[in-house]
Amino acid sequence: MTVSEAVREHAAEPADELEVGTGDGGAPARRAITRWAWRLFRREWRQQLLVLALLTLAVAATTIGVAIASNTLSPVDATMGTANHRVTIPGSDPNLSAHIAAIQKMFGPTEVVAHQPIAVAGSVATVDLRDQDPKGVYGHATVRLAAGRYPNGADEVAVAPPVAATFSLHIGNVWHQGGRDRRVVGLVENPQNLLDEFALVAPGQAIPPNEVSILLNTTDARFRAFHLGDVALSVEARSYAGQTAAATAVLALGTIGLLFVGLVAVAGFTVMAQRRLRAMGMLGAIGATDRHIRLVMLANGAVVGALAAIVGTVVGLLGWIAFIPHLEGLAGHRIDWFHLPWWAIAMAMLLAFLTAVAAAWWPARSAARIPIVAALSGRPPRPQPAHRFAAAGSALLLVGLSLLAFAHQKRPPLIVTGIVAITLGLLFLAPLGIAGLAVFARRAPIAVRLALRDLARYQARSGAAVAAVTLAIGIAATVAVSASAAEAEAVPTAGNLPTNQLLVYLAGPGPVGGGARCPNRRRRNSRSSRPASINSRPCSTPRTWPPWMRR
Amino acid sequence: MTAALELRSVSKVYGDGPTEVQALREVNLSVEAGALVAVMGPSGSGKSTLLTIAGSLEDATTGEVLVGGLTLSGMSRNDRARLRRRAIGYVFQDFNLLAGLTAVENVALPLELDGVAARTAQAAGMEALEQLGLSDQGSRFPDQLSGGERQRVAIARAVVGDRRLLLADEPSGALDSVNGEAVMRLMRAACRRGVAGVVVTHDAQLASWADRVVFLRDGRVVDQTAPPLGPESLLEPSPSQ
Ligand SMILES: Nc1ncnc2c1ncn2[C@@H]1O[C@H](COP(=O)(O)OP(=O)(O)OP(=O)(O)O)[C@@H](O)[C@H]1O
Numbered sequence: 015m016t017v018s019e020a021v022r023e024h025a026a027e028p029a030d031e032l033e034v035g036t037g038d039g040g041a042p043a044r045r046a047i048t049r050w051a052w053r054l055f056r057r058e059w060r061q062q063l064l065v066l067a068l069l070t071l072a073v074a075a076t077t078i079g080v081a082i083a084s085n086t087l088s089p090v091d092a093t094m095g096t097a098n099h100r101v102t103i104p105g106s107d108p109n110l111s112a113h114i115a116a117i118q119k120m121f122g123p124t125e126v127v128a129h130q131p132i133a134v135a136g137s138v139a140t141v142d143l144r145d146q147d148p149k150g151v152y153g154h155a156t157v158r159l160a161a162g163r164y165p166n167g168a169d170e171v172a173v174a175p176p177v178a179a180t181f182s183l184h185i186g187n188v189w190h191q192g193g194r195d196r197r198v199v200g201l202v203e204n205p206q207n208l209l210d211e212f213a214l215v216a217p218g219q220a221i222p223p224n225e226v227s228i229l230l231n232t233t234d235a236r237f238r239a240f241h242l243g244d245v246a247l248s249v250e251a252r253s254y255a256g257q258t259a260a261a262t263a264v265l266a267l268g269t270i271g272l273l274f275v276g277l278v279a280v281a282g283f284t285v286m287a288q289r290r291l292r293a294m295g296m297l298g299a300i301g302a303t304d305r306h307i308r309l310v311m312l313a314n315g316a317v318v319g320a321l322a323a324i325v326g327t328v329v330g331l332l333g334w335i336a337f338i339p340h341l342e343g344l345a346g347h348r349i350d351w352f353h354l355p356w357w358a359i360a361m362a363m364l365l366a367f368l369t370a371v372a373a374a375w376w377p378a379r380s381a382a383r384i385p386i387v388a389a390l391s392g393r394p395p396r397p398q399p400a401h402r403f404a405a406a407g408s409a410l411l412l413v414g415l416s417l418l419a420f421a422h423q424k425r426p427p428l429i430v431t432g433i434v435a436i437t438l439g440l441l442f443l444a445p446l447g448i449a450g451l452a453v454f455a456r457r458a459p460i461a462v463r464l465a466l467r468d469l470a471r472y473q474a475r476s477g478a479a480v481a482a483v484t485l486a487i488g489i490a491a492t493v494a495v496s497a498s499a500a501e502a503e504a505v506p507t508a509g510n511l512p513t514n515q516l517l518v519y520l521a522g523p524g525p526v527g528g529g530a531r532c533p534n535r536r537r538r539n540s541r542s543s544r545p546a547s548i549n550s551r552p553c554s555t556p557r558t559w560p561p562w563m564r565r
Numbered sequence: 566m567t568a569a570l571e572l573r574s575v576s577k578v579y580g581d582g583p584t585e586v587q588a589l590r591e592v593n594l595s596v597e598a599g600a601l602v603a604v605m606g607p608s609g610s611g612k613s614t615l616l617t618i619a620g621s622l623e624d625a626t627t628g629e630v631l632v633g634g635l636t637l638s639g640m641s642r643n644d645r646a647r648l649r650r651r652a653i654g655y656v657f658q659d660f661n662l663l664a665g666l667t668a669v670e671n672v673a674l675p676l677e678l679d680g681v682a683a684r685t686a687q688a689a690g691m692e693a694l695e696q697l698g699l700s701d702q703g704s705r706f707p708d709q710l711s712g713g714e715r716q717r718v719a720i721a722r723a724v725v726g727d728r729r730l731l732l733a734d735e736p737s738g739a740l741d742s743v744n745g746e747a748v749m750r751l752m753r754a755a756c757r758r759g760v761a762g763v764v765v766t767h768d769a770q771l772a773s774w775a776d777r778v779v780f781l782r783d784g785r786v787v788d789q790t791a792p793p794l795g796p797e798s799l800l801e802p803s804p805s806q
C-alpha cells in the first residue's frame with residue numbers, strides 16, 4: 015500500500031460524494047500545532063523576553079521571599095530539636111526518676127536533657143550547663159560541633175561561642191566555674207539559635223540538675239490524656255503556624271506581583287498574536303479549527319510559563335543559597351538551604367505557569383475569532399465598543415474596593431481577591447478610557463494623533479498595558495497610604511535595646527504621664543498583635559524625660 | 566456526476582449604507598473534477614472574493630455554494646475547517662508557507678490537522694513534493710527556498726492527500742514568467758489527476774493553460790470561453806483538433 019493509499023484509507027471517503035465528519039484531528043493535530051508553536055517560540059523568544067524576564071523575576075522573588083520568610087523566624091523553641099513536645103520537671107522533684115520512667119513508658123522514644131544554671135557575674139543572664147547526648151533522637155538538631163570534640167569525662171566541657179566570649183575561653187583552657195574545674199575540649203553551637211548560651215557536658219555531669227526536660231513526639235490529644243500526679247510539669251508544644259503564615263503572606267504578595275506581570279503578558283502576547291495574524295489565517299485556510307488556532311497561542315503561553323517557572327525557581331534557589339550566610343547572622347540560627355516551604359514554591363511555579371497561559375488565553379481567543387480572510391490580510395480585529403464592558407468593569411472595581419475596605423489590611427485572601435477584582439475591572443474599563451482619549455486625537459498634533467489612533471486601533475494590547483500601569487500605580491499608592499496610616503496609628507513602644515537589657519526611668523517631681531498612660535497603650539499593643547515581648551518593656555514617650563535630662 | 570465546485574447565484578456585499586460594496590453579483594459557476602478554470606478581470610472585480618467564498622473562508626451574502634455536492638451554508642465552523650483540510654487546497658500570491666516548519670512539514674500539515682500520524686503524513690508530504698520535483702527541498706525552511714520553490718511547495722500542500730478542489734489566487738503573481746509557467750504546468754498536472762482547479766490570474770498567457778476562462782467585471786460574470794490556444798496545445802493534441 016502506498017502512502018497515498020494509506021492516507022486515502024484513513025480519510026475513508028467514498029470517491030464521489032464528500033462526507034465531512036466532526037472530528038478535529040485529535041492528538042496528531044494537537045502535536046503538530048504544539049510543534050509549530052514551539053518552533054515559533056524558538057524563533058521569536060527574543061520578542062517575548064520582557065514577559066519571560068518579568069515572570070522569571072516574579073517566581074525568583076517569590077521563591078527567595080518564601081524561603082526568607084519561613085527561615086527568618088527562629089524555631090518556636092530552639093532547644094526542642096525535632097521533637098514536638100517538651101516536658102520540663104523541676105530537679106527538686108523527689109520522684110524524678112519514676113516520673114521520667116512513666117513518661118518514657120507512655121510515649122515511647124524520648125530524650126532526657128538535664129540543665130544546671132551557671133551564674134554570670136554582673137549579669138542577670140545565666141549560662142545553661144547542659145547534659146545532653148549530641149546524637150540524641152530529637153536533640154541532635156540542637157547541637158553541632160564547631161571545633162575540637164565533644165566532652166567525655168567528668169571534667170570536660172564544650173562551650174558555645176557566646177559563653178567562650180563571656181569567659182574568654184579557648185580549647186585547652188580550664189574553666190573554673192561553680193567550684194569545679196573543667197577543661198574546654200570543644201566549641202559547640204545550637205544551629206537553631208546561635209545566641210543560645212550553653213555549655214555541654216558529658217552524660218550525667220550536670221548534677222544536681224536544676225530541671226530536667228524530656229523531648230518527645232506525640233499528639234496534643236494524647237498528651238492531654240496523660241496525667242502525672244501533682245508534680246509541677248511545664249509543657250511546650252511546637253507550632254509551625256508562624257512560619258506557614260509568613261510563607262502564605264509572601265505567596266499572597268507574589269500572587270499580586272504575578273497579576274501585574276500577567277497584565278503585561280497579555281499586552282505582550284497580544285502583540286505576538288498580531289504579528290502572527292497572517293500565519294494563523296493561513297493555518298485556518300488549510301483547515302485548522304478555532305481550537306487549533308487558540309492552541310498556537312496557548313502553547314506559546316505554556317512554554318513561556320513553564321520556562322519562567324523553572325528558570326525563576328532555579329535563580330531564586332541560587333539567590334537563596336547565596337544569601338544564607340548573611341541571613342544566618344541576621345536571624346541568629348543556622349539555616350538549612352533545603353528547609354523550604356516547597357509547597358509554596360510549587361504554588362508559585364504553578365501560578366506563574368497559569369498566569370502565562372491565562373495571559374495567552376485572551377489573545378488566543380480573539381485570534382481564533384478573526385475571520386480568516388481578515389487574518390490573511392493582516393487586519394486586526396475591530397475594537398469592541400468600549401461601553402459594552404464598562405458596566406462589568408465598574409461593578410468589578412466596586413467589588414474589589416469594598417473587599418479591600420473589609421480586609422482592613424489584615425486578611426490576605428480578601429486583599430488578593432480584591433486586587434484581582436480591581437485589576438479585572440480596570441482591564442474592562444481601559445477601553446472606555448482609551449476611547450475617551452481618542453476623542454482628543456483629532457485636534458492633537460500629528461505625533462500624538464498617530465499614537466492615540468494606534469492605541470485605539472489595537473485595543474486589546476493597549477487596554478492590558480493601561481490596566482498594568484494603573485495596577486502598578488495602585489499598588490504603590492495603596493502601600494504608601496496604608497504604610498503612613500499604620501505609622502500614624504502605631505505608638506512608639508519598643509526602643510532599640512537588646513532583649514536582655516532594661517531601661518529604667520525614674521519618675522521625678524511633676525506630672526510625668528508615663529505610668530498613667532501605660533495601661534491604655536498596652537491595650538493598643540495587644541490589639542495590633544505585636545510580639546508580646548514589647549509589653550514587658552517600660553512605656554516611654556519622648557516627652558517623659560528622666561529628671562537629669564530636664565533643664 | 567456532481568461538480569467539484571458549484572456556485573449558484575452567489576452575491577457578496579461588504580459593508581452597509583454609504584460604504585456598501587457589491588463585490589459579487591449573481592455569479593453562477595460550475596467546475597467539474599479534472600477541469601482547470603481561469604478567472605480574469607480588472608482589479609476590484611471580485612476575483613479574490615469569488616475564491617474565498619468558494620473555499621469556505623467567507624460566507625456568500627446570498628446564493629448557494631456546493632463543494633463536492635455539500636452545501637456550505639448552514640455548515641458549522643468546525644465542519645468547514647474539516648472540509649478545507651480534506652477537500653480544498655489553497656495557493657495564495659505570497660505568504661503561503663508557515664515559517665518554522667520545513668517544506669515537508671508544511672505539506673503534511675493539513676493531513677496532521679486531520680488526525681493522520683506525523684510519520685505517515687510526512688511520508689505523504691514527501692511523496693507530493695517528489696511529484697513536483699522538490700524531493701531535495703523537503704527539509705528546508707521557507708526562508709531557505711526561492712519564490713518559485715515556495716509556490717511549488719504550496720501547490721504540493723494544496724493537493725496532498727485526497728483534495729478535490731485547488732483554488733489559487735494569482736499563484737504566479739510574484740514570479741517571473743518561467744516560474745509562472747512552471748506553476749501553471751503543475752496545476753494542470755494536478756487537474757489531470759482528477760482535481761478541479763480554479764486559478765485567478767491577470768496574465769492571458771497563463772490563462773491559456775486552463776480549459777475555460779471566466780471573465781468578471783464589477784462582480785458579474787461577463788463571459789465564459791475556452792481560452793485561446795496556449796502553450797499546452799502545442800504539447801498535446803486536443804480532441805477538437
Ligand atoms: N473585507 C472587505 N471589506 C470591504 N470591501 C471589500 C473587502 N474585500 C474586498 N472588498 C471589495 O470588494 C471588491 C472586490 O474585491 P476583490 O479583492 O475580490 O477584487 P479582485 O478582483 O481580487 O482585485 P485584485 O485583482 O486587485 O486582487 C473590491 O471593490 C474591494 O474593495
Ligand SMILES: [Mg+2]
Binds near residue numbers: 612
Ligand atoms: Mg485579488
